[in-house]
Amino acid sequence: MNKLLWLENEAFSFPDFWIEEMERDNGWKIEVKNWGNKPDNFTEYDRIFILGDSFSFTQEKISSLSEEWEVNPLKVRVFPAEEVKIIFPKSFLSILEKFIIQSLSQPLFPVEARRVVPENRVLVLPQLSPALEQTLKKRGIDTIVPPSSFSLQREGINFRLYPSGDNVGAIIISPLEEKKFPISFSSSVQDTRKLVDIEFMEKEIEKRDFRKETIGFIIPKKGVTEKEWRKAFHLSQTLVERDKAEVFILVEEVLVAGENLEKEYRKARSSGVIFEKVDFSKLGTRPTLDMRGIEVEFATERDKLKREVKVDWLVLLPERNILPFKLAPFFCGDKIEGEILPLENPNVLPFSSGIEGIFLCPSEKEEELSLVIKKYLTEGVVREIGRGEVDEEKCVLCLTCLRTCPWEAIEIEGERKKARINGERCHLCGLCASFCPAHAIEIKGLSLENWVSAVSLGGKNESSSFRL
Amino acid sequence: MNYDLVIMGGGVAGLTLAQTLQDKLEVLVVEESSPGGMASKLGCKATDECLSCGVCRFINIERELCFKKFDIWEGRKITSVDKSDRGFHLKTEKGEKVTSQLLAVATGASPLEIKNLSRWGGGLPRVYSGWDIERGLNEGIISSFRDCSSLAFIQCAGSRNFKEKRGYCSQVCCRYALRIAENLKFSFPQMNIDFYYMDLQILGKKKEKLWKIADKINLIRHLPYEVKEEGGKLSLVFEEQGVERKSYDALVLSVGMVPSSGTKEIGKWLGLNFDSTGFIKSYGLGHTSCEGVFVCGTACGPKDIETTQEEAQKVGEEIWRVRRG
Numbered sequence: 001m002n003k004l005l006w007l008e009n010e011a012f013s014f015p016d017f018w019i020e021e022m023e024r025d026n027g028w029k030i031e032v033k034n035w036g037n038k039p040d041n042f043t044e045y046d047r048i049f050i051l052g053d054s055f056s057f058t059q060e061k062i063s064s065l066s067e068e069w070e071v072n073p074l075k076v077r078v079f080p081a082e083e084v085k086i087i088f089p090k091s092f093l094s095i096l097e098k099f100i101i102q103s104l105s106q107p108l109f110p111v112e113a114r115r116v117v118p119e120n121r122v123l124v125l126p127q128l129s130p131a132l133e134q135t136l137k138k139r140g141i142d143t144i145v146p147p148s149s150f151s152l153q154r155e156g157i158n159f160r161l162y163p164s165g166d167n168v169g170a171i172i173i174s175p176l177e178e179k180k181f182p183i184s185f186s187s188s189v190q191d192t193r194k195l196v197d198i199e200f201m202e203k204e205i206e207k208r209d210f211r212k213e214t215i216g217f218i219i220p221k222k223g224v225t226e227k228e229w230r231k232a233f234h235l236s237q238t239l240v241e242r243d244k245a246e247v248f249i250l251v252e253e254v255l256v257a258g259e260n261l262e263k264e265y266r267k268a269r270s271s272g273v274i275f276e277k278v279d280f281s282k283l284g285t286r287p288t289l290d291m292r293g294i295e296v297e298f299a300t301e302r303d304k305l306k307r308e309v310k311v312d313w314l315v316l317l318p319e320r321n322i323l324p325f326k327l328a329p330f331f332c333g334d335k336i337e338g339e340i341l342p343l344e345n346p347n348v349l350p351f352s353s354g355i356e357g358i359f360l361c362p363s364e365k366e367e368e369l370s371l372v373i374k375k376y377l378t379e380g381v382v383r384e385i386g387r388g389e390v391d392e393e394k395c396v397l398c399l400t401c402l403r404t405c406p407w408e409a410i411e412i413e414g415e416r417k418k419a420r421i422n423g424e425r426c427h428l429c430g431l432c433a434s435f436c437p438a439h440a441i442e443i444k445g446l447s448l449e450n451w452v453s454a455v456s457l458g459g460k461n462e463s464s465s466f467r468l
Numbered sequence: 469m470n471y472d473l474v475i476m477g478g479g480v481a482g483l484t485l486a487q488t489l490q491d492k493l494e495v496l497v498v499e500e501s502s503p504g505g506m507a508s509k510l511g512c513k514a515t516d517e518c519l520s521c522g523v524c525r526f527i528n529i530e531r532e533l534c535f536k537k538f539d540i541w542e543g544r545k546i547t548s549v550d551k552s553d554r555g556f557h558l559k560t561e562k563g564e565k566v567t568s569q570l571l572a573v574a575t576g577a578s579p580l581e582i583k584n585l586s587r588w589g590g591g592l593p594r595v596y597s598g599w600d601i602e603r604g605l606n607e608g609i610i611s612s613f614r615d616c617s618s619l620a621f622i623q624c625a626g627s628r629n630f631k632e633k634r635g636y637c638s639q640v641c642c643r644y645a646l647r648i649a650e651n652l653k654f655s656f657p658q659m660n661i662d663f664y665y666m667d668l669q670i671l672g673k674k675k676e677k678l679w680k681i682a683d684k685i686n687l688i689r690h691l692p693y694e695v696k697e698e699g700g701k702l703s704l705v706f707e708e709q710g711v712e713r714k715s716y717d718a719l720v721l722s723v724g725m726v727p728s729s730g731t732k733e734i735g736k737w738l739g740l741n742f743d744s745t746g747f748i749k750s751y752g753l754g755h756t757s758c759e760g761v762f763v764c765g766t767a768c769g770p771k772d773i774e775t776t777q778e779e780a781q782k783v784g785e786e787i788w789r790v791r792r793g
Contacts, residue, residue: 056534222679226671257639257669259769344520346528362673368778
């Protein structure tokens with residue numbers, strides 16, 4: 001006698017009339033449970049059916065549920081609730097019956113859902129910034145400073161770092177930035193040594209007084225971060241209020257779209273800092289005659305009149321451009337090519353790149369990134385081990401699977417050198433199986449026919465042509 | 469009923485906060501209508517490539533609701549909140565009572581109604597608010613602009629206006645307007661799009677892409693004086709060299725966010741400090757002027773979806789730290 005479990009949601013549930021009839025006709029024993037009162041032991045059931053929308057019950061979700069319940073993931077089936085709404089009630093029962101019969105007739109292969117947890121250690125490339133190191137340390141994540149020459153290889157879910165042989169759970173790419181400025185300055189202007197960056201000014205303001213001096217800021221619109229705008233507002237305000245200096249800020253746009261950033265802008269402006277919107281292409285500079293200052297010539301966007309201001313210091317905020325970092329030269333294996341780009345996808349963790357275990361760190365987001373990394377390193381991922389199998393008799397070692405696999409899950413192993421699927425990396429995409437010219441690879445339980453024939457075709461067609 | 473934490477508002481902030489703390493605390497989310505808040509009504513703004521609007525981030529929150537370990541009360545309005553030594557006591561419209569140790573306010577913001585913006589033609593036909601378009605994206609509102617040959621965006625409609633006590637930048641309008649403009653340009657390349665603005669507020673992730681979009685359209689740094697309907701077209705008056713007039717087939721007012729009615733009400737009940745803009749004042753990591761009450765999301769100032777989510781996670785950590793002692 002087959003013992004079945006039918007799990008229902010609060011949102012979707014069926015009236016119970018169908019159970020008795022179906023139990024009598026087929027000799028099943030069906031238990032109906034709600035998500036609230038799930039049974040403690042799931043292993044006693046032959047099949048577990050979930051009535052839910054296929055939007056929520058994705059492949060990954062079923063994997064992690066089977067891991068939680070300690071059952072074979074092939075035993076867990078989702079009856080798509082959104083389809084139920086469109087099925088005519090009379091034909092519903094026969095469809096449901098077909099669905100259950102088909103599920104029971106599917107052979108059960110020994111598949112195990114296993115949680116794979118990466119090593120609690122990260123490698124930061126190409127350089128570990130102090131801010132990132134600090135926040136990672138706060139959350140108890142070890143960091144490895146990349147040696148001068150190294151290579152990387154996948155080791156299950158981890159990456160192995162050579163020559164040291166350490167395993168790292170994740171790689172963070174915190175790209176290097178290139179500082180550039182939209183305006184060029186002649187060498188005579190640079191000779192005055194009054195062209196400084198904002199870090200210099202920050203240090204200098206603590207040491208000395210800028211009384212009765214004139215200070216100009218030039219801030220381009222692109223590539224200046226929120227933190228730098230904040231710094232500029234704060235610094236200019238201090239210069240005016242503390243030292244009674246005269247401060248001009250020449251900008252293309254004033255950017256205030258940040259937490260409390262607008263308040264700081266208003267504070268700076270009301271304290272007496274002069275903001276001018278200017279066209280940077282018409283901005284000219286030359287040194288003063290005594291070489292102790294710089295004359296800045298600009299036309300304001302407001303009235304287009306030319307003005308000239310003599311400043312004692314000119315503070316520049318550069319545009320920051322991210323330099324692409326190529327991982328390919330360090331990687332054993334040819335799967336990682338070109339730049340690694342951020343992925344905007346709700347199905348993956350934030351800051352993920354297209355490659356599992358590799359994250360990208362945008363500037364000033366270290367805190368958020370470390371939260372995500374911590375989650376990834378403690379929770380790991382659930383994999384179904386034993387789903388993919390290669391028939392060694394059929395495999396001719398053409399290496400098509402090795403080249404197709406996006407996850408580098410194919411290994412060439414054994415005495416006879418045959419392809420093998422590493423379950424810790426396999427994402428069950430089925431690409432290798434579909435491309436294998438010898439039909440040697442099978443991903444078990446991966447076929448659409450299970451419910452397509454049962455639901456959409458109303459159970460009329462015994463064998464369906466839908467197959468992955 | 470007793471809970472460790474009651475979250476008022478089931479939008480992106482409230483649900484993320486609940487999901488962060490569900491394993492550690494007994495959490496209840498009280499929502500006036502149905503969970504999702506403002507983000508659930510928005511549409512994806514991708515053209516042939518993703519423009520990183522972040523609306524899809526809500527999908528994951530929604531999916532995880534199936535497996536939630538916290539309670540949600542849907543369609544229940546809170547009628548009163550009291551504070552005593554034992555914690556906070558809440559009453560709902562249906563007469564239910566809840567006691568909780570901590571409170572989190574995630575009641576969010578709401579878009580400004582364009583009826584109030586009659587100066588810029590709010591209420592006239594073919595004058596849309598940015599939110600109307602955002603909401604209509606899923607229903608294919610973009611294709612209804614087929615017969616438009618010229619269109620104008622008016623930025624900061626209602627925001628950055630001290631006279632009307634909204635002297636703040638809503639932070640999202642420039643970015644969503646540029647994405648909508650890119651969508652329009654993608655579908656109808658012949659369309660002439662003018663963009664009236666004060667400053668292009670493009671900070672944060674993917675700013676490079678948005679700057680590229682901004683280069684494709686005509687940027688005009690002026691706030692139009694008034695909008696009138698003349699001969700089936702919308703005539704717009706602004707000042708450049710002198711007074712100029714331009715007429716358009718359609719107009720989009722990029723309205724910003726204002727504190728929602730729930731935010732105002734609950735802030736008043738709890739005696740929370742408001743900042744000058746009408747949002748609840750946050751003293752860092754979600755702390756408010758009242759002990760035991762936290763605030764997150766757009767209830768304490770305009771934010772985009774991504775920042776809201778990140779902030780809610782941080783506030784969640786802080787609440788756990790406070791609770792643990």
